[in-house]
Amino acid sequence: MLELEHIQKAFDGVPVLKDLSLQVEDGEIVSILGPSGCGKTTLLNIILGIVDADQGEIRYSGEDLTRTPMEKRGFNIVFQDYALFPNLNVQQNITYGLRNKPGISSREEVDELIDLLGLREHLGKRIDQLSGGQKQRVALARTLVMKPRILLLDEPLSALDGVIKESIKDRIKTIAREYHLTTIIVTHDPEEALTLSDRVLIIDQGSISQYARPDEIVHQPRNDFVRKFILRQLEIKRGNIYALFGDRPQLAGEAV
Template identity: 65%
Template sequence: MLKLQNVSKQFGEKVVLKDINLEINTGEIVSLLGQSGSGKTTLLNIILGLTKMDHGKIIFNDRDMSHVSMKNRGFNIVFQDYALFPNLNAYENIVYGLKNKKGLVTEEELQEYIDFLELKPHLTKKIGELSGGQKQRVALARTLVMKPKILLLDEPLSALDGVIKESIKQRIQSIAREFKLTTIIVTHDPEEALTLSDKILIINDGSISQFGTPKDIIHQPSNEFVKEFILKQLQIKRNNIYNIFGENYA
């Protein structure tokens, strides 16, 4: 569905991405995982069309999107800070993008998204009255009503914790399954990536260190960087990983 071919990007003298090749299938959840400055956010912005790449191609459903504008790609993003309008209530935020897209969704479809994300009790609340998890759900609903071809999420769980974090994680998985929506997530947290994604792209210094399923990465790390980053550098509790993937990781 989505193919990246030899995608490269440089800012001044700094090479941020080097020959990124990637294929993502319809409905998959793929996390872009890496340290701060690794290039993962730049890659997300290139896919979105917000940042221009220096070299390479982006192919979506056999169409070359490399020079298609962000507006015309039909990929939508939920930003890390949600980017909601504080002067509008939750419902007004959800439907804001539909003002210039008359007929994009029916009233029945709109209510389906609202019900799916359990937002009906909160529609008249101003953004400042919502919890972090409720804001995230409003941001997701606002994006879903635009019927994106690909859903992009920038650190969607970073401002959340505990039960709310797990709830939003389940919502994201449900959205991808229910709407067969390809979802690409930027995260710096290996535990999030391992428990949320179908596949993980680990980026180190602008290059791909490994691309595979969570089990592949846990049981067959491609190099020492992957092994160190996943289980040591960010100090993930081994028990959390063992509970999911077993105790065969050495």
């Protein structure tokens, strides 16, 4: 279990995260959702260890990680731009981290990941020969061979659309289930969060507006911010969402 208690962070005296506490269960997929500037990327960076919290505690399986440096936390991230090495082919990118830690994943485990992510036919290709979805799968494989305790994803679907986007969503869910891998995703897209996650954390101006299962958020939004942010942004995608969660709830002030 990942536990955050009373996390606070400010930049140049401006509060970004305000007394934020939550728990993420082992093997759970959690999306951090909110508008630009709400603090979701700062929270991801604090969990990863890139940024230190001003106040509060971070624990994983009871171990205090608040002041533990990033390289010793055992958490790995896939960045929005993939951060692949253009001078290496797909196979070399996937196994790059194993150069320094060759015992983490066996050859069989690497092959299993390559097949799970559908990358076998692309192993000899250069990165500039890949589509956006293929690059995302390579970035996932490169991270997963290092066997992270927690997988962090920064806007993993933002550059994708259509069938490719749905395929990557399915692969992320499959990986989380098969490897029982706690996965935390930052996104600005309510549809992504609601269809990908076990629970969704909605942040507004550095505070938690709601932290709940997707069906609870759709049918029992805690406040007007959640109602407006979720429901109004989903109007253009209502077919996908309401097929899963049922009829659209009413916004405050709307006629029934």
